[in-house]
Amino acid sequence: MKEQAKVSMQVDVTFSPHELQGRDPGGKSVVVIDTLRATSTMITAFENGCAAFIPVPTVEEARKIARENPEYLLAGERRAVPLEGFHLGNSPRDYCARNVKGKVVVMTTTNGTRTLAGAGGGEEVLIGAFLNLTAVAEHLGRKGRDVLIACAGEKGFFCLEDSVCAGALIAAIEGTGAYLSKTDGANAAKLLYEYYVDNIYGMLLGCDWGQYLEKIGLGRDIRICAQIDSSRLVPVCRKGKIVVER
């Protein structure tokens, strides 16, 4: 029997929105990861029937869009704390069906929506987290394009949880049978993942942001964000709106 040719793709990882600015996403699939908590929260919301997210970098923009569209929910955080007058924060627990089914959510978060704002210019922008690793990997394997994984990081710097999640996604893409040529960033992310592979929850608890969330009483969110492959959804950002094809 003739052996099927392996899909060959290049995978790159950026560790902060600043680093992303220097990359050309042309022709690539871009995956934005803010695993604690923005992208995990979006996936949870879609699982509960949310119609769409409109991600915006600033609080002012979010308030303006919500004023012009009073049927939208206004959501987000700064320092993980919900904002004055907003309907929802950034905890996945806020996004139950009762709150978000059929709703469009305008969202601003410190790092996640800011990274999304700089992630355009490629063929597609996907939303990734530990929750939907295999679904995103299979999607990428089917498309066969080069991949740029954009970690949200923390305030412009490297953060451990997004980098380990990027490495987990790389391993999952390889698991689909694709042959990957990896940049230094991609190799580093995969090595980090291999170090933490047996204790992803422990890594999420121990990283800087995980410790902070725990300290301010949001530790339960970390458990939710650690549920590897709990979702098959692959949200995609098109013309400023994040949706899932149902």
Ligand code: MLT
């Ligand atoms: C962000 O976008 O910086 C985060 O998702 C922060 C958070 O945990 O709310």
